[in-house]
Amino acid sequence: MPDNLIAADTDRSAALAFAAAMPKISLHCHLTGTLQPRTVAELAAKHGVPMPDGRTAENLYDHASYEDLGEFLRVLDLVGAVMLDRDDFHRTTYETLTLAARHNVIHRELFVSPPSHPTVSYPTMIEGITAGLRDAEADHGISCRLIFAMNRNADPAEGVELVRQVIAHRTDDIVGIGLDYEEVTGPPERFAEAFALAKRAGLRRTAHSESGPPRNIVTLLDVLDCERIDHGYHVVTDPALTRRCRDEGIPFTCTPVSSDIGRYSGSGDGTHAVIAAMVDAGLAVTIDGDDPPMFGTDPTEDLSALVRALGYGPEQLMRFTAAGIEAAWLDESEKQALRARTSMF
Numbered sequence: 001m002p003d004n005l006i007a008a009d010t011d012r013s014a015a016l017a018f019a020a021a022m023p024k025i026s027l028h029c030h031l032t033g034t035l036q037p038r039t040v041a042e043l044a045a046k047h048g049v050p051m052p053d054g055r056t057a058e059n060l061y062d063h064a065s066y067e068d069l070g071e072f073l074r075v076l077d078l079v080g081a082v083m084l085d086r087d088d089f090h091r092t093t094y095e096t097l098t099l100a101a102r103h104n105v106i107h108r109e110l111f112v113s114p115p116s117h118p119t120v121s122y123p124t125m126i127e128g129i130t131a132g133l134r135d136a137e138a139d140h141g142i143s144c145r146l147i148f149a150m151n152r153n154a155d156p157a158e159g160v161e162l163v164r165q166v167i168a169h170r171t172d173d174i175v176g177i178g179l180d181y182e183e184v185t186g187p188p189e190r191f192a193e194a195f196a197l198a199k200r201a202g203l204r205r206t207a208h209s210e211s212g213p214p215r216n217i218v219t220l221l222d223v224l225d226c227e228r229i230d231h232g233y234h235v236v237t238d239p240a241l242t243r244r245c246r247d248e249g250i251p252f253t254c255t256p257v258s259s260d261i262g263r264y265s266g267s268g269d270g271t272h273a274v275i276a277a278m279v280d281a282g283l284a285v286t287i288d289g290d291d292p293p294m295f296g297t298d299p300t301e302d303l304s305a306l307v308r309a310l311g312y313g314p315e316q317l318m319r320f321t322a323a324g325i326e327a328a329w330l331d332e333s334e335k336q337a338l339r340a341r342t343s344m345f
Helices: 003-021 037-047 063-067 069-081 086-102 122-140 156-168 188-200 214-222 233-237 239-248 256-261 273-280 299-310 314-327 332-342
Strands: 024-030 105-112 143-151 174-180 204-209 228-231 251-254 284-287
Touching: 003 299, 003 314, 024 086, 024 228, 024 251, 024 284, 024 299, 024 314, 037 086, 086 105, 086 122, 105 122, 105 174, 105 332, 122 143, 143 156, 156 174, 156 188, 174 188, 188 204, 188 214, 204 214, 214 233, 214 239, 233 239, 233 273, 251 273, 251 314, 256 299, 273 284, 273 299, 284 299, 284 314, 299 314, 314 332
Parallel strands: 024 105, 105 143, 143 174, 174 204, 204 228, 228 251, 251 284
Antiparallel strands: none
């Protein structure tokens, strides 16, 4: 083997090892999308909820089928249907944060989607989640904040009501609101009232924009007054918008593995070409897993995918963590504490 190939292979192995060991910041992960299949099966049995199509823990998540967003959302709704009481929310929150900590995630901002749990009261949800994140921080040193997300395919009035619930039951752990589900049938401008209400209450704001046109990002910035963009890959198809987002320091929370399966960040070919273009354009990019077990990934694998496809080494990998710290919805003293924890890498 030529010397240059040996060196390249050695460098990649070292980068993959670094990706596993390095401290990570998680800003784009959904609670319902983090449940391990065995947990889903156990909660389904607990509550007498039938698994669809006779599926078991071994075949619940069919990663390849999620190129069809509708199929993915159907499975996600099943997961939501088995989380019904305080103990379920405590267990699932604690489990996801424990697994993240094993991959050296030191801070996570976790999406919670009350519309996925229509029969569960908001206080019940909050009590269980809060207990879970407190126990995880005590046991594993991982901090966590919460982002409550509305379903963009629902009536906008439901979004306003969700924001009112968040305000009425707000705790220090709740930092912001988000907007998710299917973008094509849920244009963001429909939720302007909900986002304006959240801003007046001092809540931070983000929204998913993965499959829509670049103008949706403009709407998120100018109408919804978002401070972060989840996914946002089409930003690089509009040079003027790319420059604006770079100059304004708008953070993008990218999810390589899930978005590649969904054919947004790499056309489904594993190249992750769009994420590379975002990095090359100087955008503030963070990396996370979206719904990790549902897409067969984890906090280390999403970074490793970029190492394998794009040749990124430790310096670029740590830029993702640094960008995550700056984009986190924490005060400056909390960010400084995270910087101290990453300073040795």
